[in-house]
Amino acid sequence: MPFNAESALRANPPAPAQPWKGFPKYNFVGGHNDAASIPAIELAASVTSILGREGRDLATYGLQSGPQGYRPFREAIASMLNRRAGMKENQSSILVTSGSLQALSLIFDLFLDPGDVVFLEKACYGGTLSRLRARSVEYIGVELDEEGMQADALDEAIKQVKSAGKRPKMIYTIPTVQNPTGRVMSEARRRHILAVAAEHNLPIFEDDCYADLIFSGGRPPAIRALDEDGRVVYCGSFSKSIGPAIRVGFIAADWPILSRLLPLKTDGGTGAIEQMALTEYVATKFDAHVASLNQTLKIKAEAMADAIDEYFGAAAEFEKPQSGIFLWLKLPGSVDTSRLFQIAGAEGVAINPGVEWSTVEAYGKKRLRLCFANPSVNEIREGISKLADICHREFGVPQRSANIQR
Amino acid sequence: MPFNAESALRANPPAPAQPWKGFPKYNFVGGHNDAASIPAIELAASVTSILGREGRDLATYGLQSGPQGYRPFREAIASMLNRRAGMKENQSSILVTSGSLQALSLIFDLFLDPGDVVFLEKACYGGTLSRLRARSVEYIGVELDEEGMQADALDEAIKQVKSAGKRPKMIYTIPTVQNPTGRVMSEARRRHILAVAAEHNLPIFEDDCYADLIFSGGRPPAIRALDEDGRVVYCGSFSKSIGPAIRVGFIAADWPILSRLLPLKTDGGTGAIEQMALTEYVATKFDAHVASLNQTLKIKAEAMADAIDEYFGAAAEFEKPQSGIFLWLKLPGSVDTSRLFQIAGAEGVAINPGVEWSTVEAYGKKRLRLCFANPSVNEIREGISKLADICHREFGVPQRSANIQR
Numbered sequence: 001m002p003f004n005a006e007s008a009l010r011a012n013p014p015a016p017a018q019p020w021k022g023f024p025k026y027n028f029v030g031g032h033n034d035a036a037s038i039p040a041i042e043l044a045a046s047v048t049s050i051l052g053r054e055g056r057d058l059a060t061y062g063l064q065s066g067p068q069g070y071r072p073f074r075e076a077i078a079s080m081l082n083r084r085a086g087m088k089e090n091q092s093s094i095l096v097t098s099g100s101l102q103a104l105s106l107i108f109d110l111f112l113d114p115g116d117v118v119f120l121e122k123a124c125y126g127g128t129l130s131r132l133r134a135r136s137v138e139y140i141g142v143e144l145d146e147e148g149m150q151a152d153a154l155d156e157a158i159k160q161v162k163s164a165g166k167r168p169k170m171i172y173t174i175p176t177v178q179n180p181t182g183r184v185m186s187e188a189r190r191r192h193i194l195a196v197a198a199e200h201n202l203p204i205f206e207d208d209c210y211a212d213l214i215f216s217g218g219r220p221p222a223i224r225a226l227d228e229d230g231r232v233v234y235c236g237s238f239s240k241s242i243g244p245a246i247r248v249g250f251i252a253a254d255w256p257i258l259s260r261l262l263p264l265k266t267d268g269g270t271g272a273i274e275q276m277a278l279t280e281y282v283a284t285k286f287d288a289h290v291a292s293l294n295q296t297l298k299i300k301a302e303a304m305a306d307a308i309d310e311y312f313g314a315a316a317e318f319e320k321p322q323s324g325i326f327l328w329l330k331l332p333g334s335v336d337t338s339r340l341f342q343i344a345g346a347e348g349v350a351i352n353p354g355v356e357w358s359t360v361e362a363y364g365k366k367r368l369r370l371c372f373a374n375p376s377v378n379e380i381r382e383g384i385s386k387l388a389d390i391c392h393r394e395f396g397v398p399q400r401s402a403n404i405q406r
Numbered sequence: 407m408p409f410n411a412e413s414a415l416r417a418n419p420p421a422p423a424q425p426w427k428g429f430p431k432y433n434f435v436g437g438h439n440d441a442a443s444i445p446a447i448e449l450a451a452s453v454t455s456i457l458g459r460e461g462r463d464l465a466t467y468g469l470q471s472g473p474q475g476y477r478p479f480r481e482a483i484a485s486m487l488n489r490r491a492g493m494k495e496n497q498s499s500i501l502v503t504s505g506s507l508q509a510l511s512l513i514f515d516l517f518l519d520p521g522d523v524v525f526l527e528k529a530c531y532g533g534t535l536s537r538l539r540a541r542s543v544e545y546i547g548v549e550l551d552e553e554g555m556q557a558d559a560l561d562e563a564i565k566q567v568k569s570a571g572k573r574p575k576m577i578y579t580i581p582t583v584q585n586p587t588g589r590v591m592s593e594a595r596r597r598h599i600l601a602v603a604a605e606h607n608l609p610i611f612e613d614d615c616y617a618d619l620i621f622s623g624g625r626p627p628a629i630r631a632l633d634e635d636g637r638v639v640y641c642g643s644f645s646k647s648i649g650p651a652i653r654v655g656f657i658a659a660d661w662p663i664l665s666r667l668l669p670l671k672t673d674g675g676t677g678a679i680e681q682m683a684l685t686e687y688v689a690t691k692f693d694a695h696v697a698s699l700n701q702t703l704k705i706k707a708e709a710m711a712d713a714i715d716e717y718f719g720a721a722a723e724f725e726k727p728q729s730g731i732f733l734w735l736k737l738p739g740s741v742d743t744s745r746l747f748q749i750a751g752a753e754g755v756a757i758n759p760g761v762e763w764s765t766v767e768a769y770g771k772k773r774l775r776l777c778f779a780n781p782s783v784n785e786i787r788e789g790i791s792k793l794a795d796i797c798h799r800e801f802g803v804p805q806r807s808a809n810i811q812r
Contacts (some may be wrong), residue, residue: 001604001635002635002636003607003609003635003636003637004607005609005636005660005662005663005666006662007607008517008575008576008607008608008609009516009517009666010515010516010517010518010519011519013516013666013669013670014666014669014670015669016662016665016666016668016669017473017665017666017668017669018665019472019498019661019665020468020471020472020473020474022470022472023466023470027466030467031467032465032466032467033465033466034465035462035463035465035466036462037465038461038462038464038465040457040458040461040462040464041457041458041461043457043461043464043679044450044453044454044457044458044461047450047453047454047679047683048450048453048454051446051447051449051450052446052447052450055444055446055447055449055450056441056442056444056446057441057651058444058446058449058648058649058650058651058652059438059439059440059441059443059444059649059650059651059779059780060429060433060438060439060441060649060650060651060780061436061437061438061650061651062426062651063651064428064429065426066425066426066428067423067426068426092425098504098653098673098677099673099674101672101673101674102673105672109416110415110416110419111414111415111416112416113416113417116416127672131672169414170414198407201409201410201413201414202414203409203411203414229407229408229409230408230409230411231409239674242464243464243465243466243678244464244465244466244467244674245463245464245465245466245467245468245469245675245677245678246464246677246678246679247504247673247674247675247676247677247678248677254411255425256411256412256422257411259422259423259424259425260411260415260419260420260422260423262422262423263419263420263421263422263423264419264420266507266511266533266537267504267505267507267508267653268505268507268645268650268653269651269653270653270677271504271651271652271653271654271676271677271679271680272649272651272652272653272680273449273453273652273677273679273680273683274677274678274679274680277453277679373465374465374466
């Protein structure tokens with residue numbers, strides 16, 4: 001008799017997955033990157049070089065480097081952070097993770113109990129929000145301005161939570177190329193946020209996954225670079241700067257925190273060959289790669305901004321991206337982007353609906369995130385045109401559809 | 407003021423890690439493998455070949471294969487399982503995981519609530535037991551005989567749990583090269599266990615991580631190969647057959663279970679380059695590699711058995727390993743192997759204490775697991791001699807110490 005799996009599962013499992021059908025024709029979601037920029041030959045060379053020299057070390061867990069990750073890779077990461085983000089790391093303050101998603105999970109697991117309150121930007125990475133909800137942790141969205149998360153609003157929110165008798169537990173921020181708004185927090189604001197955290201004795205979780213993607217080059221110092229208290233736990237990733245199929249991220253933190261994170265990482269280590277592919281590449285070629293990638297992304301960002309201007313006209317509100325791989329778009333109130341997500345998805349245009357990236361439903365419902373890094377310039381134009389057609393048909397926005405305007 | 411991390415953590419975090427000090431001189435723990443058998447050049451060639459052809463696909467999550475893992479790799483795994491273990495898989499029934507440890511976590515997460523009861527072998531992999539305890543799941547150890555887990559004892563244990571008003575929820579077994587006993591379950595016993603599971607309508611979790619390491623070659627069919635109900639969820643790994651620093655395992659299951667596991671795998675996919683390293687290798691060279699590795703392991707197993715005979719004499723009880731990478735050793739009742747673990751560890755001899763690998767403390771306390779795959783034959787002899795010296799000094803066992811016998 002066929003086994004009835006459903007009756008054997010835990011209480012309230014998530015809904016089953018559907019078989020994967022391939023990527024949509026117009027792929028504007030999920031952190032996908034520019035295919036032509038992938039340094040495949042160089043990554044293979046890094047693997048070959050290290051495996052030729054140290055291949056025998058695959059016979060032990062963690063190579064000869066312990067649970068923090070392959071030591072030469074940690075050295076390359078520390079050097080990169082010090083050079084690019086003004087940090088003061090060395091191999092002992094780095095923990096290599098299986099993507100920054102594992103970093104998120106580990107850090108949340110270490111600090112948060114159900115009922116705790118986390119403060120983050122009002123618009124925020126959906127994977128962070130879903131992980132917090134899964135832990136029954138409450139989150140409060142703080143307003144953003146052009147300098148990033150507002151420090152006074154943060155201070156006020158923490159005080160309110162305290163006076164309501166709840167437990168403020170962590171400030172989570174994406175200060176550099178904020179996801180989804182693209183904002184880059186000013187250095188002054190970083191210092192102000194640090195001061196608020198110190199006043200309330202809270203840790204800061206600085207998620208810096210997109211920080212290498214500022215088109216003009218340069219960036220403010222990391223908040224962790226300005227932190228003299230050991231209050232900031234930092235994470236980064238190579239998903240955005242190299243490619244998301246490579247599942248390698250990292251945490252930088254002082255030992256009192258890192259030593260507490262390590263026992264929670266029960267995966268037997270992050271993949272050795274994945275780390276080897278990046279080690280020599282990050283040490284020698286990363287800066288040039290990122291500079292070139294940023295030029296490509298800038299062209300695609302402009303193509304998307306132009307296409308939205310052309311096909312949506314005044315119906316669309318957005319800031320032209322100066323960094324990152326996405327554009328945060330606001331449409332008129334008649335549009336429900338969660339419905340748009342369903343309808344457009346069925347017609348081959350994949351978007352991230354705003355409610356998944358927002359702490360406030362009414363704010364998110366009018367907004368969507370569009371990733372411009374993976375599609376070609378032509379696909380961007382075609383996809384945005386199609387999206388405008390769908391919006392016109394379903395929501396009457398823009399008032400004249402793209403086909404009519406052409 | 408320095409941030410006080412301790413006061414900011416969740417309730418009851420695990421104890422902090424100590425900085426890693428390198429591997430012990432005599433490394434008899436943890437699934438480490440034979441360094442000279444690592445096929446480093448061939449793994450690098452597999453990466454180079456695939457990256458040269460499909461490197462652009464690193465720009466998207468999951469390559470062009472969706473969340474189950476790189477499709478050519480899943481095809482290679484299915485073919486290997488069908489060829490070696492009599493299974494009937496194809497790429498759609500395989501989920502690539504970040505080591506078999508992730509497979510354990512996902513499967514336990516899907517099926518188990520706190521208070522559920524899992525049935526497993528009386529001596530069992532410590533990582534399974536710790537994961538179940540962390541979920542507040544109860545486990546019951548079933549007696550083993552020379553054919554593996556006793557089916558009648560299993561049936562009896564399930565009935566007792568039911569009549570106590572508890573929830574039997576899963577049978578977990580390591581039927582092929584059982585960890586730590588090395589037993590290989592007979593085909594008849596596999597069918598009997600399946601029948602017991604069917605009678606009680608329970609799923610079976612078949613953990614087959616060591617199954618390729620039978621020195622004489624050949625193996626009984628997987629329990630999943632004999633299952634016509636879709637009751638068995640299966641996991642395997644390349645940690646033991648290739649090397650543990652490579653973090654790639656896999657699950658084989660029917661779609662009603664696989665589709666439920668996928669939403670729990672929130673890691674953005676298993677590392678692409680790690681999968682690429684194995685894809686061509688597993689498809690073309692795996693069988694020859696494993697045959698050669700088994701010859702090496704057989705020599706080391708004999709060296710360890712001989713050394714124990716020589717240095718412990720009649721004080722040690724064990725079966726000479728015919729498979730796997732470890733030996734399950736029983737010492738007289740005056741020995742407490744948890745204390746031995748501490749003392750020997752401080753003197754450079756690392757062992758796995760039996761209580762961590764047992765469901766019954768009194769049974770485990772007299773036993774230890776020794777892994778013979780990583781040390782050289784000389785290191786095996788020296789380490790076992792040293793372990794005998796320590797046992798003599800601390801516990802009076804063996805009665806005459808190794809130094810005296812020589």
